Amino acid sequence: MESAFEMFSAVHISSIITLCLLILLLFFSRKRLSIQHQKVHLIERFFGLTLFIIDGCYYIWLVQTGRWDWGNSLPFELCSISLIVTIVLLWTGNKKLYPFVFYAGIGGAIQAVATPVLDINFPHFRFFHFFYTHFGIILTALYFTWVKGYRPTFKGVIQTMITLNILLPFLVAINFLVEGNYMFLREKPRGGSLLDLLGPYPWYILSLEFVAFIVFICLWFFFKENKEVNNDII
Template identity: 60%
Template sequence: MGNYQMREWGMTVGVGNGTNSQFVMFSFVHISALLFIASIIVLLFWQRQRLQMNVHRLKKAEHAFALSLLAIDITYHIWLISTGRWGLDDALPLELCSISLFVSIVLLLTGNRHLIDFVIFAGIGGALQALATPVLDMNFPHFRFFHFFYTHTGIILTGLYFVWVKGYEPTFKGVVKTMLIINALLPIIIAINWLVHGNYMFLRMKPQNGSLLDFLGPYPWYILSLEAVAFIIFTVIWLLLRNKGKKIES
């Protein structure tokens, strides 16, 4: 999703310039969007048992949601190309939430249980942080605004749906597995960064406009600090969601 979205584990905290077209963090628009997303999550939890009773009839809905996520992301890349913003150095789907979005789409289409842990931990963890501290150059009602919030919300809802509705029970083993997968991806992303002069996942340098990475030590030690932060976030998600699937199934 490139430089025109929040790079999730980079935790950039700029708030925009206050113009009409610039998204401003913690503005009325931002808070309203977060409240709307929170209401959808509460609604999903509230209706979880009714949905579970009809879970075998929800395949078409799962596929439709997956295709909508795919369609809006393809449209986003078309928009980047048409506006001259697409580039190998910042538009490849190599950020954590870009990868999580792809995994979420495949999970919804296939139901492959081996993908659920990554969506629950890396997906929900990264998307929540991105929604809380987004960096957008376009405000409501621009397409980019809807793309950002729709895709990140879609990742969160997918993970929660497979726990609350489909009865998947997250485990600490899933936390460890997700951490291993991310670390297995890092050498690949580092190599791509070198080839295209990119900075995906901030593996080459910190963001120049300042971020919470400034509190995590100098390069390359802040990468280890991010590993610790990710592990803590994943563990908190596991503690909050453990046994929730088991309880629904009973």
């Protein structure tokens, strides 16, 4: 029988600690990886392929278990969109995709890892899918920053905010058509999340815009001063 996931349980805390350890491992391995160009290129594509496969298996699982629903199974959540862009970035290295993965990807995935909207616990496939894909987004953004030399810019902050706001009306329309709640534009997650701190509907959506901008600015400020890599990016 499937056990329910509990926020801030031992399993959840262990997952957060695992992410922190992986980030530290990537950081301390950055110089060694940066000089192995051909090898890391293969790693990038392989990692992108694993993200694609596990996410594809997730949608197959939804269909096979009768969980598929137009209102919550389409890849229109922020992290679902970020995952798609992350996979393309890993396969192409397209510099134009980096700002979205860095800002929206890290911002959304960290919030998701901190307060997961997840109903099935370890060791179920869905548990591994959730954390593997969200870890993948964060680690990919940091990898392209620390290893590949891509640098976040203030221009990237603005571009990401504009992109998200362009997506907004389309997602509102999709939510209306399929009675969904993609990007939580109709209501907050019922299991509790950081959105609970941002006020009632619909004001939390406006608050979220402000919070997203502040988070993006903090990410830009924290990483922009690193002068170890001088590649001219963006």
